[in-house]
Amino acid sequence: MTEWLTARDVASLVGCHYITVARALESGELHGHQRHRGGRWRIHPDAPDVWVQGGDSAAPCGCSNVVPFRRPKGTAA
Ligand SMILES: [Zn+2]
Numbered sequence: 613m614t615e616w617l618t619a620r621d622v623a624s625l626v627g628c629h630y631i632t633v634a635r636a637l638e639s640g641e642l643h644g645h646q647r648h649r650g651g652r653w654r655i656h657p658d659a660p661d662v663w664v665q666g667g668d669s670a671a672p673c674g675c676s677n678v679v680p681f682r683r684p685k686g687t688a689a
Contacts, residue, residue, distance in 0.1 A: 617655040620633075621655070626663070636663065641663070641669075642660070643673055644659070
């Protein structure tokens with residue numbers, strides 16, 4: 613069972629502000645899951661590392677094919 617992170621968890625892990633994480637999630641830059649718009653984000657525990665390195669943060673999640681957000685093409689791992 614994956615232990616999902618919240619946006620606040622990611623903020624403290626990466627050392628940036630919660631708002632920065634929230635904006636990245638909203639834009640799709642950081643891949644996360646939200647049950648409904650405005651709901652609590654859940655982020656795969658490996659995604660923050662990939663995100664800060666500029667990689668495809670959907671890859672650790674395993675759902676690169678299910679992308680509800682815009683994402684640059686050609687960045688597949
Ligand atoms: Zn995912």
